[in-house]
Amino acid sequence: MTRKDKLLKEYMTHPLIQDKYSITSTQIPKSVYEGISSSEPIIKAIAHIINEVEKYPGKSEVEVNQMIRKLLNKSLT
Amino acid sequence: MIIKSVTLENFQCYYDIKSFEFSSGLNIILGDNGEGKTKFFEGVVWLFNGNRFKLDKLVSKKKLKEEYNNDLFPVSVSMSVEINNQEYFFKKSFYVESKENSIITSDFKLVCWHTNENGERDSFEGDTASNLLDEVFPPEIRRYSMFKGEAELNIFKSGEEALSNLVKSFSNAKYYDKYCSYGNYLRKKAEKEVDKDVKQSSQNKEEFDRIQMNIKSKKEKLKSENKLMSKECGNLEQIKEDLQDADKHFDNAKSLKIIKSKISKLSEEKEAIQRRIVTDFTIRLFDQRWILIHFEKIQEEFNAKINAFDKDRRDEEKRFNIEKGKAQRSQEILEQITPLPVGVPSLSHMEEMLNEQFCKVCNRSAEKGSEAYQFMEKRLHEFINSQQPKQVKPKEKLFRFNYLSKLWSISDNSTRQLRKIRKIEQEIKDVFDFNRSMKIKLADIEDKLNKKEREFEKIIAKSSAEEDLISIYSKVKEWKEQESRFEMSIEDHKRTIDSLETKLKKLEIEKESIDSKDAKGFLVETRSILRDVEIIFNETRERKYEEFLQNLEQKSNEIFSTINVDDFTGEIHLTKEVIGDSEKIKVNLLENGNLYENPNQSLQTTKHMALLFAISELASEVSFYSSEEYPMIFDAPTSSFGLRKTLDFLNLVNSTEKQRIIATYEFVGRDSSGNQEIEGEFSNVNRSKAFWLRREAFDKNDLSTINTTITTL
Amino acid sequence: MDSLFDEWKTSIPKYSVKFKGLFSSLANKYTASSEKVVSLGKHFELQYELYTYAFFLGLYSNIRIGFGEVEKKTDFSNPIQTWGSKKTTREDYTYIREYMFMAVVAKSDVDFLSLDKGEVESKVVVNQLITVLEEYVYGGLTIISEKIEDGINPFLTNDSFLQLLLKSGFDKS
Numbered sequence: 001m002t003r004k005d006k007l008l009k010e011y012m013t014h015p016l017i018q019d020k021y022s023i024t025s026t027q028i029p030k031s032v033y034e035g036i037s038s039s040e041p042i043i044k045a046i047a048h049i050i051n052e053v054e055k056y057p058g059k060s061e062v063e064v065n066q067m068i069r070k071l072l073n074k075s076l077t
Numbered sequence: 078m079i080i081k082s083v084t085l086e087n088f089q090c091y092y093d094i095k096s097f098e099f100s101s102g103l104n105i106i107l108g109d110n111g112e113g114k115t116k117f118f119e120g121v122v123w124l125f126n127g128n129r130f131k132l133d134k135l136v137s138k139k140k141l142k143e144e145y146n147n148d149l150f151p152v153s154v155s156m157s158v159e160i161n162n163q164e165y166f167f168k169k170s171f172y173v174e175s176k177e178n179s180i181i182t183s184d185f186k187l188v189c190w191h192t193n194e195n196g197e198r199d200s201f202e203g204d205t206a207s208n209l210l211d212e213v214f215p216p217e218i219r220r221y222s223m224f225k226g227e228a229e230l231n232i233f234k235s236g237e238e239a240l241s242n243l244v245k246s247f248s249n250a251k252y253y254d255k256y257c258s259y260g261n262y263l264r265k266k267a268e269k270e271v272d273k274d275v276k277q278s279s280q281n282k283e284e285f286d287r288i289q290m291n292i293k294s295k296k297e298k299l300k301s302e303n304k305l306m307s308k309e310c311g312n313l314e315q316i317k318e319d320l321q322d323a324d325k326h327f328d329n330a331k332s333l334k335i336i337k338s339k340i341s342k343l344s345e346e347k348e349a350i351q352r353r354i355v356t357d358f359t360i361r362l363f364d365q366r367w368i369l370i371h372f373e374k375i376q377e378e379f380n381a382k383i384n385a386f387d388k389d390r391r392d393e394e395k396r397f398n399i400e401k402g403k404a405q406r407s408q409e410i411l412e413q414i415t416p417l418p419v420g421v422p423s424l425s426h427m428e429e430m431l432n433e434q435f436c437k438v439c440n441r442s443a444e445k446g447s448e449a450y451q452f453m454e455k456r457l458h459e460f461i462n463s464q465q466p467k468q469v470k471p472k473e474k475l476f477r478f479n480y481l482s483k484l485w486s487i488s489d490n491s492t493r494q495l496r497k498i499r500k501i502e503q504e505i506k507d508v509f510d511f512n513r514s515m516k517i518k519l520a521d522i523e524d525k526l527n528k529k530e531r532e533f534e535k536i537i538a539k540s541s542a543e544e545d546l547i548s549i550y551s552k553v554k555e556w557k558e559q560e561s562r563f564e565m566s567i568e569d570h571k572r573t574i575d576s577l578e579t580k581l582k583k584l585e586i587e588k589e590s591i592d593s594k595d596a597k598g599f600l601v602e603t604r605s606i607l608r609d610v611e612i613i614f615n616e617t618r619e620r621k622y623e624e625f626l627q628n629l630e631q632k633s634n635e636i637f638s639t640i641n642v643d644d645f646t647g648e649i650h651l652t653k654e655v656i657g658d659s660e661k662i663k664v665n666l667l668e669n670g671n672l673y674e675n676p677n678q679s680l681q682t683t684k685h686m687a688l689l690f691a692i693s694e695l696a697s698e699v700s701f702y703s704s705e706e707y708p709m710i711f712d713a714p715t716s717s718f719g720l721r722k723t724l725d726f727l728n729l730v731n732s733t734e735k736q737r738i739i740a741t742y743e744f745v746g747r748d749s750s751g752n753q754e755i756e757g758e759f760s761n762v763n764r765s766k767a768f769w770l771r772r773e774a775f776d777k778n779d780l781s782t783i784n785t786t787i788t789t790l
Numbered sequence: 791m792d793s794l795f796d797e798w799k800t801s802i803p804k805y806s807v808k809f810k811g812l813f814s815s816l817a818n819k820y821t822a823s824s825e826k827v828v829s830l831g832k833h834f835e836l837q838y839e840l841y842t843y844a845f846f847l848g849l850y851s852n853i854r855i856g857f858g859e860v861e862k863k864t865d866f867s868n869p870i871q872t873w874g875s876k877k878t879t880r881e882d883y884t885y886i887r888e889y890m891f892m893a894v895v896a897k898s899d900v901d902f903l904s905l906d907k908g909e910v911e912s913k914v915v916v917n918q919l920i921t922v923l924e925e926y927v928y929g930g931l932t933i934i935s936e937k938i939e940d941g942i943n944p945f946l947t948n949d950s951f952l953q954l955l956l957k958s959g960f961d962k963s
Contacts, residue, residue: 358951
């Protein structure tokens with residue numbers, strides 16, 4: 001498991017994921033690769049952020065924001 | 078990684094080339110204070126961190142003197158290290174010229190020789206060598222592996238060590254930090270979008286603006302309040318620590334005071350006894366008559382002589398008198414015959430006859446000058462003489478002088494003094510007995526005095542110098558005042574912050590109710606998701622940090638329970654604390670779940686050591702070379718322990734089997750002639766290697782005689 | 791009053807020049823009346839104290855040595871009658887003169903009868919007694935100097951002289 005996968009795994013253990021978003025353990029992705037194509041917006045968002053930041057460590061916040069907005073626009077509309 | 082050897086060349090008290098050959102496991106460097114332990118430590122530090130300035134201060138004075146006006150000579154510190162079956166040798170050196178008025182030093186350079194697993198060698202200089210050194214013994218690990226003195230061990234003293242430093246070096250928690258900032262940014266942006274959208278719709282715009290402004294100003298106020306409060310918390314923390322330190326000093330001062338007064342009382346007693354011991358024996362021979370101790374016999378001889386003299390004298394006198402008496406009587410008999418009675422003829426007749434020059438007895442003329450005339454004259458004189466009282470002739474004496482009389486009185490007087498002379502022997506005996514008992518008392522007091530003095534020195538060694546105590550006394554009052562002021566002010570801030578937060582919450586609820594109505598749905602949802610993302614990022618990071626602390630705490634306690642040489646039954650507890658702008662680790666001792674207050678110095682040291690050893694284990698978990706272990710170097714870390722505890726402690730360290738180089742002054746004592754010796758107890762210390770540092774015979778006034786020698790035990 | 795003692799104590803007894811070193815090392819030079827005297831670490835505060843001590847040492851040890859024919863003598867210019875008077879730091883020990891006198895009388899062969907008869911001059915008897923004194927002193931000083939010559943400093947402790955004197959009463963040679 002690479003570091004980004006470990007990161008995602010840790011984030012997925014947060015209670016909000018299960019409690020507020022009612023995501024079951026089967027729905028939790030095992031890797032960032034899986035997470036990117038998740039149907040859950042929050043999982044998708046987190047997976048994308050991790051993917052971007054780990055690939056391009058110097059990525060600016062502005063760019064990450066742009067990416068996320070586009071993403072969520074699509075997912076939520 | 079282990080250090081195989083350290084060599085010092087003309088470095089401070091190490092004249093010429095002096096080497097330490099280390100092995101894995103526990104290496105102990107013994108040395109009395111000032112013999113070179115700390116200079117060894119400083120040499121190693123210089124090798125790693127070396128300051129370019131004041132190199133002249135590092136040069137051996139003995140070598141300087143020797144090489145005065147001669148050629149250049151080198152000063153260096155080198156270390157050889159084994160890691161991953163490869164050997165690295167580092168040497169940092171510079172050259173010195175010792176001249177008339179100055180010492181000229183060259184700049185230093187660092188060189189590295191590397192031998193790989195196949196035995197092939199290459200060498201590096203300058204920055205490359207420096208980088209290799211940092212690779213072999215990374216600085217972030219070094220900072221937790223080398224300590225000078227007991228006080229330095231407390232790396233978590235407030236204001237000195239940030240949690241982030243540890244995390245950066247030893248934990249994966251560091252990766253979660255940056256996500257928090259992204260999360261924060263994204264959320265803020267999402268909220269701005271919603272606010273923008275709301276503003277565009279004309280409904281409730283004014284109210285929305287108002288609320289937003291309000292929120293903004295409250296948030297700003299909140300921010301500044303928080304800032305102020307955390308600053309004051311930091312200050313309060315510092316003051317509390319200072320007060321705690323002062324307390325420790327006072328305790329020490331109190332003990333010192335008590336011991337000091339005991340010492341002076343004992344010294345007084347000692348002097349009083351010393352004064353009573355009799356020393357003027359020779360004077361007493363005269364002043365107390367002791368010189369007459371054997372005189373009785375002589376006295377008897379003298380008396381006998383005088384007696385004899387007296388007897389002889391009386392005897393002779395008696396004989397003499399008897400003889401004289403006899404002679405006198407015969408003389409007297411002779412003197413009694415006279416031819417005529419004295420009265421015939423009468424005086425006047427005789428005078429008449431003489432004048433007439435005619436004897437009327439014989440009826441013849443008697444001319445002047447004739448026989449008859451002379452006869453008449455004679456008779457006249459006899460007559461006249463017989464009428465005069467007879468003069469007694471002085472009798473002859475045998476003894477003209479009487480020396481005996483004075484001799485007698487001398488004899489008499491001194492005989493009466495004899496009883497005094499007989500007492501002398503006992504007197505002398507009594508004095509010696511008295512002295513003996515005084516000396517026993519003296520020895521006892523001296524013993525007590527020595528013990529107290531050693532106690533005194535031990536406490537002084539633990540705390541700072543006595544003079545500091547006086548300045549601390551004066552500061553404490555000030556600190557106490559500051560402490561209460563800060564506490565009050567912090568309370569105020571808390572209240573303000575609380576009310577601001579309540580108001581803020583209210584406002585935000587109000588705002589939410591508007592924008593969830595007026596803004597586009599997906600924007601609101603986006604915002605909601607990103608809010609949650611931020612929460613997830615932040616809280617996960619928190620959790621990770623907490624995990625790290627727990628891990629560290631658990632490791633520390635494992636080690637603590639094995640090296641704890643006190644009877645302390647509690648454990649170490651770590652918590653994260655925000656002080657000022659940074660997060661710190663607070664270290665406490667708990668016993669049965671309760672905070673253990675005022676642990677003594679040796680317990681504190683054990684606690685610090687446990688933490689440091691735990692960190693060293695973490696280091697091996699995250700190092701570049703996986704599961705690499707690193708040595709630790711301590712200079713006199715257990716001053717407060719005393720001999721027994723140090724022994725136990727060292728044995729426990731030895732059982733961990735990791736390379737630890739520990740310098741200490743314990744076990745170095747002095748024999749009866751004042752020479753240094755290693756105390757027998759040391760043979761009970763299990764170790765891989767031991768070294769003994771000693772300065773050669775050295776003149777305090779001439780620093781150029783300093784030269785430390787290393788003996789491997 | 792005819793007093794042999796009074797006449798005797800006006801004398802100044804002598805000692806052999808060869809013992810000068812002993813006096814300078816064991817006794818102080820100045821009289822105790824001189825205020826500047828610190829004990830200088832010497833055993834005897836005054837020169838004639840060493841002399842007196844040597845007398846008693848020789849007396850109790852019964853060692854009496856006469857001067858050689860050409861042996862040079864010296865003295866401290868203080869007659870016996872000045873010895874032992876009270877000083878600020880010391881007691882009066884003038885008694886010592888009488889005891890010394892008694893000892894020399896006891897040990898000498900003075901014909902007292904002749905003295906009292908006037909057949910022999912008191913001056914002569916006094917000289918006789920002084921000679922006895924000097925001979926015992928010689929004996930005592932010899933004992934002391936031989937002890938020092940033996941090598942180890944026998945007079946290290948403050949009771950050495952006392953001990954030496956105590957022992958002398960027990961071995962009679």
